[in-house]
Amino acid sequence: MYKFSFQNPTRIEFGIDKEKNMGRYMKEFGAKRVLIVFGSDRIKQSGLFDNVTASLREYGIEFTECSKIKSNPILSKVQEGITIAKKFGADSVLSIGGGSCLDSAKAIAAGSLYDGDVWDFFTGSPVTKALNIFDIMTLAATGSEMNNGGVVTNEKTKQKYPIHGFSLFPKVSVINPQLQTTISCDYLVYSAADIIAHSIEGYFTASIQPELINLQIEANIKTVIRTTEILLQNPNNLDARGEFAWAATLALNGLTYLGTAGFSYPNHMIEHAMSAICDVPHGAGLSVVMPAWMTWYHDRNPKQFQRFAKEIFGLSTAEQGIEALRAWFNKIGTPTTLEQLNINQQDLKLIVDNAAQNAIDWQMSDIYSKQVIANILNLAK
Structure with a gap:
């Protein structure tokens, strides 16, 4: 084997109803104000959003939303999320969805603590800090729930580039297979x-x-x-x-x-x-x-x-x-x-x-x- 160093700090919480403990998981990391990042309103229609936010309220965590994340996530939506997070004073982001939501959340987490253009991180600038990242996976594919990377498309330049940084590892990722049964x-x-x-x-x-x-x-x-x-x-x-x-x-x-x-x-x-x-x-x-x-x-x-x-x-x-x-x-x-x-x-x-x-x-x-x-x-x- 070739020489290596390995550290993966993400905690996986796997199992039925684990998402109902999200407030407790996030409180362990000092979360007080969280931006919830998601795609469609299906998570509200299914009751998932209510279950999660009830747990946040139980632990005194305030929240706001950034919705309508699309498959193949785009830079303009990340920039919108950064604006919301900064205005709200978020200390954490919570992705509820698949890899597109989580990749967007990672970029938002990095951009929220940066004064420049978040695209800098996709073109070579190192990510040195980010808001704490949490997620609930409703689709399995990208593996973003346990790594420090993400991919976003700059729709103006047609560049689909990755972002990486140790601070982009999620703190806790919830994988409940039951939440993924409605995937097409x-x-x-x-x-x-x-x-x-x-x-x-x-x-x-x-x-x-x-x-x-x-x-x-x-x-x-x-x-x-x-x-x-x-x-x-x-x-x-x-x-x-x-x-x-x-x-x-x-x-x-x-x-x-x-x-x-x-x-x-x-x-x-x-x-x-x-x-x-x-x-x-x-x-x-x-x-x-x-x-x-x-x-x-x-x-x-x-x-x-x-x-x-x-x-x-x-x-x-x-x-x-x-x-x-x-x-x-x-x-x-x-x-x-x-x-x-x-x-x-x-x-x-x-x-x-x-x-x-x-x-x-x-x-x-x-x-x-x-x-x-x-x-x-x-x-x-």
Whole structure:
């Protein structure tokens, strides 16, 4: 294993009704005034908002709201949230939703203690402090509940960039599988693709990859495949829902990258451009990019791709494993072609240009030139 340092300060509270203890959890960290960040009013219609705010009131925590966070969260909404948080004097943010809400909340938490433009943190300025961050996950996909990163799109510049900083680890994250039973089939399968993408980036690209990490990643991917199929038939299966949610967390909380080295995130680099230009759901974009990228890349690491085929699908060759993944995506109903995303030739040119800039920013342009990116995406037609 390659040398590493590891610390993950996030506390996970997993289980039914854990969200009803949110006030107590937040009080432990001195919360007094909180900005609640969420998407639609569904959390109010379902009673979730009332349950959470009742707990906040019980512990004397005042709150205000920033709502209408969208999938593929945008900078202007983050800026709106910062304005609200500063005016309210918030000391904490509480995200109730999926990864888009939490990524927005993280950026709001950083920007609320900063006098400059929060976009600075997405373009190189370090995050040194932030409001305390808490969350209740209603959708499992991004793993943002147990890591220190987030992604936001600057809708003016069409840049979809990440933000990172140790202070962006949530203090407490609540995962109640029951809250995720109403997720649509579309977003369930998009989430499955996102989790698999988080799992394979290092698995396929790392120059140093410990056997233990291989086994963990393979177990995670097989869990996602198994539980997705169960949930498509029975969305209320809480055992499958819980395993799916925990697989999402494990895919990007740092554990599956310990002792690895020399890895990169090409699928996310390309998909960030795709959703920045066309605003496609992130997981849907990834299910299109992944088989195409794997087809282009597999000769660079043939043994690992053969291993993937054998361990995940019981097949012999890299090509068979790639086709099996594509077939599984088709089976569950997440797209595998640009046409399914309604991406035309003009869009494609803009995506390639955007991704080529991402490759420069992510220090991957030695491999991923504009022509290479175009070649990969042409495999997704």
